[in-house]
Amino acid sequence: MPALAEPGADPGTEPAAEALLRRGRVARSGWLVLGLLLVAVGFVGIFVPLLPTTDFMLLALPCFARSSPRLEAWLLNHPRFGPSLRAWRATGAVPRHAKIAACIGMMAGYGLFWLHVQPGLGFALAVAVGMLASAIWIIRRPVPEDKA
Structure with a gap:
């Protein structure tokens, strides 16, 4: 159980706060890696019959939403996949x-x-x-x- 901070201490220097921040970075990195893997599999699906490209892009979208707004925007504005992804996100x-x-x-x-x-x-x-x-x-x- 983490120790309580001293009254008047800066909460940014708490060991628990640092652990939470570190855990947040690890989680974001994990979501980013998973999103990139899903995009890579989706890219392979462009060339391999029966491997659904858009499905993997749909799965990558929430991963990027949790890790990289820039990559999420890239997917949503992509000329090929963007319209389908935006339609799914808006109304399913x-x-x-x-x-x-x-x-x-x-x-x-x-x-x-x-x-x-x-x-x-x-x-x-x-x-x-x-x-x-x-x-x-x-x-x-x-x-x-x-x-x-």
Whole structure:
């Protein structure tokens, strides 16, 4: 348990305050590293089929919000990813083409799962219910107003 500061002592020199400040720097650094890793994976997704680029940028955005306002602004103002990120942040909107691609991808993924894994009925139904619930959630998201 940290010792209490002496009355009249400068709170900036407290060992507990220094520890909190240090912990804050470590947390910010951790969020920054995680955000940069997510952007790197998203960048790889530009070139690798089936690796979702925008999803990783969406995950990087709150990391940068906690660590680097400059990188957060860069992502939000990016010409390619910015509009989708701003629409998601404002209203949770997903463009129609992304909804269609997600649903087609889930159907194809389930078909490949069925063919290659040959699951039992219970497991196949559980996976189907999970994918159907995900598809319904995606379809019910609003569409951005500027990209209907």
